[in-house]
Amino acid sequence: MSSKDSIEMLSAGLVPEKYLRNIGTIGIDGQLRLLKARVAVIGAGGLGGNVIELLARQGVGHIRVIDGDVFAPHNLNRQLLATESNLGVNKALAAADRIAEVNSDVHVEAVSKMLDAENALELLAEVDVVIDALDNISCRLLVSKTARQLGIPLVHGAIAGFTGQVTTLLPQDAGLESIYKVTAGSDKGIETALGNPAATPAFAAAIQVQEVIKVLTGVGEILRQRLLYFDTELNIFELLDIR
Amino acid sequence: MIEVRLYATLRRFSPEASTAGVFTLTLPEDSSVKGLLSAIGISPSDVHLLMVNGASAELDRILSEGDRVGLFPPVGGG
Numbered sequence: 001m002s003s004k005d006s007i008e009m010l011s012a013g014l015v016p017e018k019y020l021r022n023i024g025t026i027g028i029d030g031q032l033r034l035l036k037a038r039v040a041v042i043g044a045g046g047l048g049g050n051v052i053e054l055l056a057r058q059g060v061g062h063i064r065v066i067d068g069d070v071f072a073p074h075n076l077n078r079q080l081l082a083t084e085s086n087l088g089v090n091k092a093l094a095a096a097d098r099i100a101e102v103n104s105d106v107h108v109e110a111v112s113k114m115l116d117a118e119n120a121l122e123l124l125a126e127v128d129v130v131i132d133a134l135d136n137i138s139c140r141l142l143v144s145k146t147a148r149q150l151g152i153p154l155v156h157g158a159i160a161g162f163t164g165q166v167t168t169l170l171p172q173d174a175g176l177e178s179i180y181k182v183t184a185g186s187d188k189g190i191e192t193a194l195g196n197p198a199a200t201p202a203f204a205a206a207i208q209v210q211e212v213i214k215v216l217t218g219v220g221e222i223l224r225q226r227l228l229y230f231d232t233e234l235n236i237f238e239l240l241d242i243r
Numbered sequence: 244m245i246e247v248r249l250y251a252t253l254r255r256f257s258p259e260a261s262t263a264g265v266f267t268l269t270l271p272e273d274s275s276v277k278g279l280l281s282a283i284g285i286s287p288s289d290v291h292l293l294m295v296n297g298a299s300a301e302l303d304r305i306l307s308e309g310d311r312v313g314l315f316p317p318v319g320g321g
Binding site: 043045046047048133134135136137140157158159160161163164165178179180181186187188189190191193194196201227229231234236238240241242243 | 250251252263288291292294297298299313315316317318319320321
């Protein structure tokens with residue numbers, strides 16, 4: 001069954017079986033919105049792999065995956081798309097292969113290059129939501145600036161050790177400069193000391209996906225101008241006002 | 244008295260008696276957040292996000308009796 005068939009069924013008030021368990025939460029109209037939506041995920045690593053998997057299962061119709069990196073053994077602990085048999089394979093291409101097996105309604109547009117100042121406007125154009133699943137601060141700031149320029153909501157996530165954070169930035173709000181100070185020579189955060197364990201990116205990615213679904217369907221309340229900060233080492237969950 | 248909450252890697256700067264990075268201290272009148280950082284030995288470059296009484300603030304913010312200050316290091320991994 002193609003995405004066109006699913007859209008036709010839903011438009012007629014019928015629910016394809018694979019989406020049955022979604023409907024109580026987002027309704028038929030919400031499912032239609034997701035199938036017709038276009039999103040860009042920047043980074044297909046720890047956060048991105050989980051984000052892509054969940055977006056595809058939820059039925060977000062078009063996912064542009066941007067990542068120029070290839071899988072290495074140190075990715076296996078947490079990166080859902082990494083397997084022992086695809087080491088050395090580009091992460092965006094691996095995402096397309098994986099999602100083809102999960103949900104044929106979803107088109108993954110694999111962009112096997114890194115986002116940079118030269119290509120950012122082009123790579124983030126014509127999507128409804130941008131998802132920051134990156135691993136460095138300078139590129140996160142570039143994505144934030146570009147998403148604002150294009151007028152597209154941005155769902156940010158970042159992790160380190162037991163700690164993580166998620167927020168949703170609308171174009172008219174302050175960008176990621178409100179979270180990260182730009183200082184020369186510091187492109188990484190405390191993950192360089194604390195590492196990136198298995199469950200932390202999955203947890204942050206799950207919250208990011210809930211944000212994307214809320215933005216696309218209009219259901220619920222997004223984390224706008226609030227940063228969900230968690231530190232599961234001490235069971236700390238805080239909503240920080242970042243206006 | 245100022246209530247301080249240190250998060251993640253900054254917790255190591257807590258006084259020994261404190262638990263979970265939460266403690267109070269007394270600063271000279273009209274001290275800023277920068278002065279607070281200096282008093283507990285944290286470099287301003289290690290703090291990316293700082294909250295005073297639940298709202299985002301800057302390093303030059305002057306602190307008042309009873310203020311609650313949260314200090315967060317940058318989280319950037321994926």
